Amino acid sequence: MISWxxxxxxxxxxxxxxxxxxxxxxxxxxxxxxxxxxxxIKFTSISIGFLGVLIIIGFxxxxxxxxxxxxxxxxxxxxxxxxxxxxxxxxxAYNIKNLGTIQLTTxxxxxxxxxxxxxxxxxxxKSSSFFNLNSxxxxxxxxxxxxxxxxxxxxxxxxxxxxxxxxxxxxxIPIFAIIWGFIFxxxxxxxxxxxxxxxxxxxxFISQKKNLER
Numbered sequence: 001m002i003s004w005x006x007x008x009x010x011x012x013x014x015x016x017x018x019x020x021x022x023x024x025x026x027x028x029x030x031x032x033x034x035x036x037x038x039x040x041i042k043f044t045s046i047s048i049g050f051l052g053v054l055i056i057i058g059f060x061x062x063x064x065x066x067x068x069x070x071x072x073x074x075x076x077x078x079x080x081x082x083x084x085x086x087x088x089x090x091x092x093a094y095n096i097k098n099l100g101t102i103q104l105t106t107x108x109x110x111x112x113x114x115x116x117x118x119x120x121x122x123x124x125x126k127s128s129s130f131f132n133l134n135s136x137x138x139x140x141x142x143x144x145x146x147x148x149x150x151x152x153x154x155x156x157x158x159x160x161x162x163x164x165x166x167x168x169x170x171x172x173i174p175i176f177a178i179i180w181g182f183i184f185x186x187x188x189x190x191x192x193x194x195x196x197x198x199x200x201x202x203x204x205f206i207s208q209k210k211n212l213e214r
Contacts, residue, residue, distance in 0.1 A: 001082045005075035012057045014079055015177075018170050019053045021083040022046045025090065025167035032091045036162040045207035046164075049171040052199030055192050056174045083170065090163035093155055101155040108151060165207065171200045 006014050026046055030038035093104060129135070157166050175197050181187035 001078040001085075005078045005082075008072055008075040009079070013076070015174050016053065016057050017076060017079040018083050018173070019050060020080060021086055021170040022049065022164070022167035024084050024087040025164050028087055028091055029094075029163050033094055033163070036094065036164055042164055042207055045203040045205075046167075047203075048206065049168065049200045049203030052196040052201075052203065053171050053174055055196035055199065056178065058192075086170075087163070087167065090154075090158055090166055094158050094163050101152050101159065104155050105148060105151040109147060168204050168207070171203070175200060 002014065002018075009017075023046060026038060026042055029036040096104065099107075154166065178187075178189060178193055178197070182189055
């Protein structure tokens with residue numbers, strides 16, 4: 001849904017919409033987990049982080065949410081549903097205590113592959129793929145690093161720190177976009193961006209302050 005949506009909406013708008021993920025997680029974790037409950041500290045930390053994301057992306061992005069025709073409404077809804085899907089999957093994984101990260105990663109990737117088969121068939125009918133060395137290497141890389149290894153790290157963090165902490169990934173995405181843009185594209189880093197990054201990191205610090213002290 002995210003990949004489809006970004007064909008119709010700007011990346012900064014997509015980033016802002018995905019940033020509702022921690023808010024979803026804060027609410028749902030309170031009702032669907034036994035030990036990752038809503039607290040004022042968590043709410044404060046997520047609010048500070050969300051403010052930092054707004055500053056990084058730009059407040060004009062909010063006005064972009066209201067612009068556009070009905071055709072742009074469905075992609076925006078799809079992105080929000082994607083954020084909700086990430087939230088629910090994190091909570092479900094957190095509640096599965098009898099499986100290791102390798103087992104959980106295996107089951108999740110197999111299930112995702114099965115679900116993807118109909119879409120693959122439709123895609124092949126519309127535009128056939130031609131395999132070569134580059135495409136095979138790309139598939140191997142995508143399967144190992146941003147999928148298998150990423151899921152391993154994701155589930156490890158869920159088990160160790162809980163779904164609310166993991167939800168901060170949504171706030172860190174704009175920061176990494178800024179870092180890579182500065183390194184590879186020589187993009188300028190404004191004072192507003194520095195303030196936004198500081199607020200995001202402050203929010204993460206506040207959320208984990210007790211753990212750090214312990």
